[in-house]
Amino acid sequence: MxxxxxxxxxxxxxxxxxxxxxxxxxxxxxxxxxxxxxxxxxxxxxxxxxxxxxxxxxxxxxxxxxxxxxxxxxxxxxxxxxxxxxxxxxxxxxxxxxxxxxxxxxxxxxxxxxxxxxxxxxxxxxxxxxxxxxxxxxxxxxxxxxxxxxxxxxxxxxxxxxxxxxxxxxxxxxxxxxxxxxxxxxxxxxLLFRKDKPSTFKDAEGSMFSGFIKSVSNSGNLQVLLEDNVVKEFDLKEISLLY
CATH class of the missing domain: 3.30.930.10 (Bira Bifunctional Protein; Domain 2)
Incomplete structure (x- = not known):
């Protein structure tokens, strides 16, 4: 060191x-x-x-x-x-x-x-x-x-x-x-903050949507369960988690 x-x-x-x-x-x-x-x-x-x-x-x-x-x-x-x-x-x-x-x-x-x-x-x-x-x-x-x-x-x-x-x-x-x-x-x-809890997100265009954080992909994309029961992946440029 x-x-x-x-x-x-x-x-x-x-x-x-x-x-x-x-x-x-x-x-x-x-x-x-x-x-x-x-x-x-x-x-x-x-x-x-x-x-x-x-x-x-x-x-x-x-x-x-x-x-x-x-x-x-x-x-x-x-x-x-x-x-x-x-x-x-x-x-x-x-x-x-x-x-x-x-x-x-x-x-x-x-x-x-x-x-x-x-x-x-x-x-x-x-x-x-x-x-x-x-x-x-x-x-x-x-x-x-x-x-x-x-x-x-x-x-x-x-x-x-x-x-x-x-x-x-x-x-x-x-x-x-x-x-x-x-x-x-x-x-x-x-240890993910708000994992499996109803959360609000904002996309790159500024639109808000709800979902549940489930996991991350091997490349680090966030995997979110959406209202239509579909899990979608987002990268850092596409989504931000609001408190």
Whole structure:
């Protein structure tokens, strides 16, 4: 494990990706920053965070053994790793809001951004960016955001959280390497926010519809049971789950 600590950076994912192009990096190379000026989330969203109060880091994992069509399993094991780590710190009611936001008490505490490095049409490595709201107590214009401190009343040591997440990630990636795809997928689906509950969705055109989250496909599409008793698959660009 190699840990690179930075005071401020545009994005830990961008920094680590650039570094991986310049030199050969060992598995579990980590870049952690006190503050990100251009933290990124899924679909180009911006990750807002107060300096030194939250955990913002990226970790490089060697996944050259993983078939490209199994890429979403990286998201699954990352989400499961974070939940397992947070359970160790007694954070309650943890769920995964598809595809990989982490909720506690139905409030978002963590976002994940995964960027795969593909060489010659093969997965080579993956850069996993994690933004965890830890000790921040104010979230202006973010009514669904919270932090570990707000939820638990405790102040946390950022490095302790990071090392526990990386330890869990190593274990889950090893399970993935051992071919435990069904176990991983089952564990992920079991933790899906609003699974088997009547939920409201919005499609790409802005239309609302109702359905029940049932599962995910191997490629990460959300499988939703609609009113006409048909299960339909949606990818991230086609659908969003409303609270």
């Amino acid at each position: 190699r840990i690179i600590k930075l005071n401020a950076i545009d994005s830990t994912n961008s920094y680590l990706k650039q570094l991986s192009m310049e030199e050969a990096l060992v598995d579990n190379t980590i870049v952690v920053a006190n503050y990100q000026t251009q933290g990124r989330g899924q679909m180009g969203t911006v990750w807002q965070s107060e300096g030194s109060k939250n955990l913002m880091f990226s970790v490089l994992k060697d996944v050259s053994w993983l078939h490209a069509d199994k890429g979403f399993y990286i998201s699954m094991v990352t989400a499961l790793s974070i939940i397992k780590a947070l359970e160790r710190f007694s954070i309650p009611k943890l769920r995964i809001k598809w595809p990989n936001d982490i909720l506690s008490e139905n409030m978002k505490v963590c976002g994940i951004l995964i960027e795969n490095v593909i060489k010659q049409n093969q997965l080579n490595s993956t850069i996993i960016g994690i933004g965890l709201n830890v000790n921040q107590t104010g979230f202006s214009n973010l009514p669904k955001a919270s932090s570990l401190r707000l939820i638990s009343g405790q102040v946390f040591v950022l490095d302790e959280l990071m090392l526990e997440i990386v330890a869990q990630l190593t274990e889950y990636v090893d399970a993935l390497k051992a071919g435990k795809y069904q176990e991983i997928k089952h564990a992920y689906e079991k």
